[in-house]
Amino acid sequence: MSDGITKVTTHISPNEQLIFERSQAGRIGYRLPALDVTETPLDDLVPKDFQRDDDLEGMPEVSEVDVVRHFVRMSMWNYSIDVGMYPLGSCTMKYNSRLNERVARIAGFANLHPLADEADIQGALEVIYELQECLAEITGLPGVSLQPAAGAHGEMTGIMIIRAFLDARDGAGASGRRTMLIPDSAHGTNPASAHLSGFSVKTIRSTAEGLTDLDHLRELCAHGDVAGLMLTNPNTLGLFERNIKQICDIVHEAGGLVYMDGANMNALVGVARPGDMGVDVIHLNLHKTFSTPHGGGGPGCGPCCCTKELEPFLPVPRIIKTADGFCLDHNQPQSIGRVKAFFGNYGMMLRALAYTLTHGNDGLREATEAAVLNARYIAEGLLSDYDKPFDSPPMHEVVFTDKKQSRKGVHTLDIAKRLIDYGFHPMTIYFPLIVQGAMLIEPTESVGRQELDQFIAAMRSIAREALEDPELVLNAPHDTRIGRLDEAAAARKPVLRWKKPTTD
Amino acid sequence: MRYIPNSPEERTEMLEAIGLNSAEQLFDSIPHELRLQRQLNTPAPLSEIELLDKFERMGQQNAAARRASFLGAGAYSHYIPTIVDHIISRSEFFTAYTPYQPEISQGTLQTIFEFQTLVCQLTGMDLANASMYDGSTALAEAVLMAERVTRRSKAIASAAVHPQYLEVVKTYVQHAGIHLELAGFDQKTGQSAAALAATVDDQTAALVVQSPNFFGCIEDVAALADAAHAKGALLIVVITEAMSLGLLKSPGACGADIVVAEGQSFGVPLSFGGPYVGLFATRDKYARQIPGRLVGEAYDKKGRRGFVLTLATREQHIRREKATSNICTNEGLIALAATVYLEAMGRRGIQEAARQCLQKAAYAARRIADSKGFSLPFSGPRFNEFVVRAPMNAVELLARLAKENGIEGGIALSRFMPNHDNDFLVCVTETNTREQIDSLVSALSEL
Numbered sequence: 019m020s021d022g023i024t025k026v027t028t029h030i031s032p033n034e035q036l037i038f039e040r041s042q043a044g045r046i047g048y049r050l051p052a053l054d055v056t057e058t059p060l061d062d063l064v065p066k067d068f069q070r071d072d073d074l075e076g077m078p079e080v081s082e083v084d085v086v087r088h089f090v091r092m093s094m095w096n097y098s099i100d101v102g103m104y105p106l107g108s109c110t111m112k113y114n115s116r117l118n119e120r121v122a123r124i125a126g127f128a129n130l131h132p133l134a135d136e137a138d139i140q141g142a143l144e145v146i147y148e149l150q151e152c153l154a155e156i157t158g159l160p161g162v163s164l165q166p167a168a169g170a171h172g173e174m175t176g177i178m179i180i181r182a183f184l185d186a187r188d189g190a191g192a193s194g195r196r197t198m199l200i201p202d203s204a205h206g207t208n209p210a211s212a213h214l215s216g217f218s219v220k221t222i223r224s225t226a227e228g229l230t231d232l233d234h235l236r237e238l239c240a241h242g243d244v245a246g247l248m249l250t251n252p253n254t255l256g257l258f259e260r261n262i263k264q265i266c267d268i269v270h271e272a273g274g275l276v277y278m279d280g281a282n283m284n285a286l287v288g289v290a291r292p293g294d295m296g297v298d299v300i301h302l303n304l305h306k307t308f309s310t311p312h313g314g315g316g317p318g319c320g321p322c323c324c325t326k327e328l329e330p331f332l333p334v335p336r337i338i339k340t341a342d343g344f345c346l347d348h349n350q351p352q353s354i355g356r357v358k359a360f361f362g363n364y365g366m367m368l369r370a371l372a373y374t375l376t377h378g379n380d381g382l383r384e385a386t387e388a389a390v391l392n393a394r395y396i397a398e399g400l401l402s403d404y405d406k407p408f409d410s411p412p413m414h415e416v417v418f419t420d421k422k423q424s425r426k427g428v429h430t431l432d433i434a435k436r437l438i439d440y441g442f443h444p445m446t447i448y449f450p451l452i453v454q455g456a457m458l459i460e461p462t463e464s465v466g467r468q469e470l471d472q473f474i475a476a477m478r479s480i481a482r483e484a485l486e487d488p489e490l491v492l493n494a495p496h497d498t499r500i501g502r503l504d505e506a507a508a509a510r511k512p513v514l515r516w517k518k519p520t521t522d
Numbered sequence: 523m524r525y526i527p528n529s530p531e532e533r534t535e536m537l538e539a540i541g542l543n544s545a546e547q548l549f550d551s552i553p554h555e556l557r558l559q560r561q562l563n564t565p566a567p568l569s570e571i572e573l574l575d576k577f578e579r580m581g582q583q584n585a586a587a588r589r590a591s592f593l594g595a596g597a598y599s600h601y602i603p604t605i606v607d608h609i610i611s612r613s614e615f616f617t618a619y620t621p622y623q624p625e626i627s628q629g630t631l632q633t634i635f636e637f638q639t640l641v642c643q644l645t646g647m648d649l650a651n652a653s654m655y656d657g658s659t660a661l662a663e664a665v666l667m668a669e670r671v672t673r674r675s676k677a678i679a680s681a682a683v684h685p686q687y688l689e690v691v692k693t694y695v696q697h698a699g700i701h702l703e704l705a706g707f708d709q710k711t712g713q714s715a716a717a718l719a720a721t722v723d724d725q726t727a728a729l730v731v732q733s734p735n736f737f738g739c740i741e742d743v744a745a746l747a748d749a750a751h752a753k754g755a756l757l758i759v760v761i762t763e764a765m766s767l768g769l770l771k772s773p774g775a776c777g778a779d780i781v782v783a784e785g786q787s788f789g790v791p792l793s794f795g796g797p798y799v800g801l802f803a804t805r806d807k808y809a810r811q812i813p814g815r816l817v818g819e820a821y822d823k824k825g826r827r828g829f830v831l832t833l834a835t836r837e838q839h840i841r842r843e844k845a846t847s848n849i850c851t852n853e854g855l856i857a858l859a860a861t862v863y864l865e866a867m868g869r870r871g872i873q874e875a876a877r878q879c880l881q882k883a884a885y886a887a888r889r890i891a892d893s894k895g896f897s898l899p900f901s902g903p904r905f906n907e908f909v910v911r912a913p914m915n916a917v918e919l920l921a922r923l924a925k926e927n928g929i930e931g932g933i934a935l936s937r938f939m940p941n942h943d944n945d946f947l948v949c950v951t952e953t954n955t956r957e958q959i960d961s962l963v964s965a966l967s968e969l
Binding site: 140167385410438 | 868
């Protein structure tokens with residue numbers, strides 16, 4: 019200590035315990051005003067049998083200081099967008115503006131009860147209506163519901179709309195139309211959502227080029243049982259399905275409808291509209307394309323946009339504009355029903371509208387261009403060191419594989435973990451499933467050139483290490499609070515909650 | 523655009539570096555005729571000052587947000603300690619993704635592990651997931667799960683479950699081969715357990731009861747659990763006012779098989795109905811049938827404890843159409859808010875908040891019942907909500923209360939069910955002062 023320098027640790031408080039292990043009987047972290055009404059004996063209000071009798075045993079007893087330190091320390095173990103590039107493919111990890119956070123906390127919205135009288139919630143309904151209008155214009159699909167709470171929820175809603183439309187159109191005949199076509203590159207939520215709506219799934223192959231196999235599609239459409247197609251565009255390989263119009267025609271001619279998974283809309287906003295391509299219904303991820311925060315895994319918001327023809331089937335209530343103001347329309351006899359209590363994840367709608375208005379019409383397109391440019395720049399930068407399985411130029415994300423590195427025993431997982439040592443969050447790995455050792459990279463528009471260059475340099479350096487010192491990569495990450503965890507053991511004998519240790 | 527780091531000049535250089543002459547060429551793989559040949563017809567950009575003005579103005583149009591409020595029915599005004607918003611506003615939490623890379627996501631993972639534990643402690647159950655979208659969708663998932671577990675296709679729900687929750691369940695099960703029936707409630711007590719117990723047979727997958735129910739009445743959950751189990755059915759308990767868990771016997775102790783709840787009462791603002799957080803808890807034996815994300819304990823090579831997403835083989839990204847649910851994320855940030863809230867309030871704070879809700883609601887109910895012309899139609903025991911029968915149409919009465927007295931006095935039951943024109947639901951929490959309650963009572967008697 020004589021020179022005034024102390025040892026610096028890389029992680030503050032690496033051993034922050036569980037709050038339950040910190041708890042000390044008698045510590046208090048709250049204060050409420052004293053009860054200001056005459057107290058009635060508890061037994062006079064609630065029968066003894068209905069009263070809690072465990073005194074909330076095990077719940078933590080900690081001070082406010084304990085709680086703040088606990089969470090601040092834990093927060094330091096997280097990587098986040100505000101720290102740096104977060105190139106998760108298909109996840110669109112873009113900057114989450116502070117302005118949007120401020121908007122969502124305006125008292126007139128934050129303190130507003132969802133069941134207040136229509137006359138007293140006009141501002142809140144105006145926000146919903148205005149966002150609906152913006153999303154209708156962006157997708158080219160005029161019917162919009164903001165009720166679904168997440169992407170998978172929007173998918174389920176969209177597929178139920180297709181089902182309701184077919185049942186209305188074909189009557190009893192619709193029972194023979196229960197097959198949903200899904201490309202082999204699709205996100206796992208697609209088949210799961212189709213299943214929830216009572217459809218069985220048939221898988222469409224992708225071509226060597228990475229696009230939907232039209233011949234296979236025609237073949238699957240020939241049986242008269244096709245209810246629809248669920249397609250992501252650009253697809254999960256980052257490639258635009260350039261035959262989209264033809265694809266939609268084939269499905270329509272077979273009597274089915276086309277659902278588009280809008281997870282990759284960040285490649286299209288202001289450039290091309292699904293409605294103009296022949297798509298019937300789409301869900302958007304406001305937490306991707308419209309920058310609402312991912313929050314460590316939600317809340318999301320997954321609006322559904324559809325054609326005029328499908329509009330009567332959207333969830334209720336619809337939010338409409340009349341001469342007297344905005345109102346809730348429950349009178350939609352063909353609606354699939356309600357998919358969530360109240361109106362959906364309203365706080366996310368506020369943020370998404372703030373995003374849309376801050377960018378403005380020209381800024382939305384500018385963001386799309388910047389996002390695609392960044393992905394193309396990475397695609398170019400990694401070409402010499404990593405295997406790129408598809409030649410076509412990617413849109414907003416690009417897929418590479420570990421083919422070159424795996425010869426030395428270094429696999430995608432290892433490359434991803436080593437990237438952590440270089441200060442980056444890894445890309446999406448092993449997805450899409452059709453690409454062996456896939457690494458799906460989506461930089462978004464929120465990354466500057468220097469950071470892209472650093473990322474490319476890090477990836478190239480790892481490629482070199484894989485050749486020269488594979489052990490270094492295989493044992494990564496080296497500088498994190500914990501190393502690779504034994505996930506197999508965790509799943510074999512799952513410990514899913516803390517329990518008070520028993521002493522005997 | 524200030525959120526895009528690269529300047530137009532830098533972008534031009536980058537285009538050149540990849541061999542392109544213009545940004546339009548980035549989209550060459552999109553057929554020309556499919557490209558939008560005009561600018562989007564959405565509004566022009568707004569500066570921060572203009573944007574805040576606009577939203578402040580729209581916020582002002584929501585008169586209900588400024589009034590003393592006795593609105594509940596699934597969305598509750600509770601005290602939120604200042605630290606909750608502070609902690610969830612930390613970049614490290616709110617700008618992180620789903621914790622797929624445990625080495626750099628331990629903050630989120632450990633928080634979820636604590637959340638799962640707290641939900642177990644409150645509900646009296648063995649295990650809980652990382653959360654669902656909200657209470658209503660959690661209930662729908664519970665019904666789907668009951669069908670998977672029992673392989674029976676009939677679910678019977680109490681008519682005293684929140685009407686919007688029932689609507690959501692109806693939507694979810696309509697194509698899942700599940701038949702949903704409703705059992706009535708006692709017009710005198712406002713309780714439904716006895717009627718519900720009478721309906722169960724050996725085709726029944728699950729009975730669904732809400733307690734405290736939509737009318738605020740506490741149900742006899744233990745008796746219902748016995749009735750369900752006698753026929754091999756599961757009991758699903760749904761709770762919209764999670765604060766009641768601070769005082770009422772836990773559904774787990776009553777024998778419930780699945781407990782779902784809306785967690786909004788734990789530190790989450792009203793925010794016009796969302797985002798909220800669904801709690802989902804069940805018994806150990808159903809661990810592999812539970813929907814949603816689960817976090818479990820794990821160790822690295824050096825024996826250090828950490829946490830990971832686990833039992834993923836139930837989930838859509840592995841099992842695809844055979845998954846236990848299509849759910850992908852949870853409500854991470856809101857689950858964090860609930861965790862911070864529950865830890866800050868702690869064991870004693872939750873008990874105290876629950877006590878105050880109960881006592882203040884009892885005081886309000888007593889005073890209103892004493893007002894001329896007003897009565898409480900249901901005799902069942904209650905927590906912090908109760909139905910009031912007015913001497914006039916409740917919609918008109920509540921509109922006058924709002925306009926003339928600046929009080930959001932309750933929610934008219936006629937919005938949800940027929941034959942209750944004069945009834946409205948009142949909710950009282952620890953945030954309602956005695957002065958507010960007295961103002962409500964005197965305004966009611968003066969109408």
